[in-house]
Amino acid sequence: MSVEDLVVEARGLVKRFGAFEAVHGIDVEVRRGESFGFLGPNGAGKTSTMRMISAVSTPSQGTLRILGLDPATHGPTIRARLGVVPQEDTLELELSVRVNLEIYGRYFDLPWSEVKERTRELLEFVQLSERANSKVDDLSGGMKRRLTIARALINRPELLILDEPTTGLDPQARHLLWDRLYRLKREGVTLIITTHYMDEAEQLCDRLVVMDQGSIVAQGAPSELIEQHSTREVVELRFAQDEHEPLRASLEGFASRVEVLPDRILLYVNDGDEVVGQLGRAGVNPASTLVRRSSLEDVFLRLTGRTLVE
Amino acid sequence: MSDVTAHPSAGWARWQRSWWYHAVLYARTWRGSVISTAVFPLLFLAAMGVGVGHLVSQHAGRVQGLSYLDFIAPGLLATTAMQIGEGESTWSVLGAVKWQRTYHAAISTPLEPEDVLLGKLSWVGTRALATGVIYTVIIGLFGALHSWWALSLPLVATLIALAFAAPLVAWTCTLENEGALITFYRFAIVPMFLFSATFYPVSAYPGYLRPLVQLAPLYHGVALARAGADGHGSLGALSAHVAVLGVMAVAGLLWGRHTLRRRLVN
Ligand SMILES: Nc1ncnc2c1ncn2[C@@H]1O[C@H](COP(=O)(O)OP(=O)(O)OP(=O)(O)O)[C@@H](O)[C@H]1O
Numbered sequence: 001m002s003v004e005d006l007v008v009e010a011r012g013l014v015k016r017f018g019a020f021e022a023v024h025g026i027d028v029e030v031r032r033g034e035s036f037g038f039l040g041p042n043g044a045g046k047t048s049t050m051r052m053i054s055a056v057s058t059p060s061q062g063t064l065r066i067l068g069l070d071p072a073t074h075g076p077t078i079r080a081r082l083g084v085v086p087q088e089d090t091l092e093l094e095l096s097v098r099v100n101l102e103i104y105g106r107y108f109d110l111p112w113s114e115v116k117e118r119t120r121e122l123l124e125f126v127q128l129s130e131r132a133n134s135k136v137d138d139l140s141g142g143m144k145r146r147l148t149i150a151r152a153l154i155n156r157p158e159l160l161i162l163d164e165p166t167t168g169l170d171p172q173a174r175h176l177l178w179d180r181l182y183r184l185k186r187e188g189v190t191l192i193i194t195t196h197y198m199d200e201a202e203q204l205c206d207r208l209v210v211m212d213q214g215s216i217v218a219q220g221a222p223s224e225l226i227e228q229h230s231t232r233e234v235v236e237l238r239f240a241q242d243e244h245e246p247l248r249a250s251l252e253g254f255a256s257r258v259e260v261l262p263d264r265i266l267l268y269v270n271d272g273d274e275v276v277g278q279l280g281r282a283g284v285n286p287a288s289t290l291v292r293r294s295s296l297e298d299v300f301l302r303l304t305g306r307t308l309v310e
Numbered sequence: 311m312s313d314v315t316a317h318p319s320a321g322w323a324r325w326q327r328s329w330w331y332h333a334v335l336y337a338r339t340w341r342g343s344v345i346s347t348a349v350f351p352l353l354f355l356a357a358m359g360v361g362v363g364h365l366v367s368q369h370a371g372r373v374q375g376l377s378y379l380d381f382i383a384p385g386l387l388a389t390t391a392m393q394i395g396e397g398e399s400t401w402s403v404l405g406a407v408k409w410q411r412t413y414h415a416a417i418s419t420p421l422e423p424e425d426v427l428l429g430k431l432s433w434v435g436t437r438a439l440a441t442g443v444i445y446t447v448i449i450g451l452f453g454a455l456h457s458w459w460a461l462s463l464p465l466v467a468t469l470i471a472l473a474f475a476a477p478l479v480a481w482t483c484t485l486e487n488e489g490a491l492i493t494f495y496r497f498a499i500v501p502m503f504l505f506s507a508t509f510y511p512v513s514a515y516p517g518y519l520r521p522l523v524q525l526a527p528l529y530h531g532v533a534l535a536r537a538g539a540d541g542h543g544s545l546g547a548l549s550a551h552v553a554v555l556g557v558m559a560v561a562g563l564l565w566g567r568h569t570l571r572r573r574l575v576n
Pocket residue numbers: 017020022040041042043044045046047048049087576
């Protein structure tokens with residue numbers, strides 16, 4: 001792989017806020033044309049990382065190249081080729097949907113006729129044409145989100161950076177956005193996404209990293225991560241009794257890992273149906289059983305823990 | 311998907327694009343303000359200049375050799391310029407760096423924090439200049455201009471506005487909440503408006519208070535505007551007034567580069 005194929009190349013990237021270190025020296029490589037995900041619990045350092053990759057926030061330490069350039073010296077050139085959807089919408093609430101896009105187009109110094117044309121196209125793209133003249137303040141949260149996404153596309157970026165793009169969107173809008181992101185990807189746009197929705201990450205990301213407390217704890221394609229950190233299938237058992245912990249010992253022999261949750265017990269296994277048969281023969285009688293494939297969510301929870309650590 | 315994109319074609323400097331944003335924001339959100347910019351001085355000069363002026367002429371005759379109208383009309387121009395500088399640089403800036411974060415949005419584009427700062431201040435300057443022209447014409451209609459130096463009044467207004475705006479933008483960028491802005495307005499702007507020898511001469515104060523008045527930046531703005539309207543003034547005194555305001559504007563600009571970058575980029 002040649003260097004030009006790396007859209008983002010970070011080595012030992014650190015971000016400190018005063019004495020607090022939010023990102024602890026991570027290495028990331030994003031290739032041209034792929035869609036790359038950052039997963040991690042709240043406070044993991046995803047946004048801090050995204051802001052550095054957007055050539056907005058300065059790394060406290062480490063080296064960073066974006067589109068082959070150093071953001072410390074080529075910030076404006078890099079940003080001219082990026083699209084950024086920040087975690088919080090940073091729209092001008094007092095102005096209309098259309099004017100918000102026009103101002104942004106102006107920031108990129110696009111000719112006026114081009115700004116008009118792209119504004120029209122993008123409003124169509126995110127299905128906001130009918131609200132073009134509404135004040136942004138009057139839009140619903142999901143509509144604002146869609147406008148922020150449209151705004152990030154006004155300069156036809158090569159690299160699109162989306163920090164939780166679908167938070168607050170209804171299922172229709174989410175699927176609309178996924179569809180739009182596929183289309184952009186087909187056109188060759190590189191995508192970097194953070195999300196808290198594991199199904200979204202599985203759908204959208206070719207490769208991803210899981211961050212926890214400022215460090216990368218796992219990386220790979222979603223299927224690789226499932227292979228590495230979980231079993232092929234999961235058996236979910238529910239029992240009539242409230243106390244699950246005493247059952248653990250009797251189940252441990254059936255699975256490579258047993259996880260006891262308040263409402264159910266998970267058995268990590270390779271062949272779920274076979275294990276269910278074995279359980280029946282051994283006289284274990286759950287109130288209900290469910291066999292499903294392992295998902296990225298299992299991996300995520302395994303790696304970052306089930307309890308909220310704030 | 312990237313053809314024209316990366317490379318700008320219309321050829322505006324980056325700070326000019328931010329100027330345009332501020333101009334659009336003003337034009338679209340303050341439609342009423344454009345009209346009141348012209349109506350307010352008309353009312354003010356009619357009430358204070360003609361009305362109170364009548365009273366003054368009956369009791370004291372002239373103020374520093376000027377009719378009362380001639381005396382306060384330049385003061386009105388100077389205080390208005392201060393209000394533009396202050397009004398554009400406090401709440402709206404805190405909103406843009408803290409609440410709505412529109413300045414964060416701007417620096418996700420090719421713009422740098424310095425471009426946003428220059429865009430803001432050049433817009434303040436533009437607004438003050440335009441207001442200065444309108445006020446100068448109106449003051450002229452009231453017959454309170456007595457020299458071709460009056461042509462400099464719009465520039466005086468611009469200088470005053472920038473002398474306030476530049477340091478205030480810089481300072482606002484360091485704030486976490488609006489409390490300090492409220493305090494600043496009550497304890498700095500309002501007293502300055504009242505006590506900067508705008509409505510009566512500095513000789514109205516006892517001698518030991520005069521130096522205090524002369525510390526107020528607005529005092530220098532008012533003095534400069536009065537000299538412009540009237541055409542009299544010593545070169546030394548006028549240079550000092552210009553220097554005070556100019557230093558505030560330049561120092562504010564340099565300080566703002568630092569604070570805005572810190573606020574946006576950290
Ligand atoms: N400007 C800042 N000043 C001080 N601390 C900060 C700042 N920005 C982020 N942090 C801290 O850095 C840590 C990482 O924050 P970050 O926003 O990167 O997390 P995140 O992974 O995006 O979380 P979330 O999923 O909640 O969006 C948090 O502990 C946060 O409090």
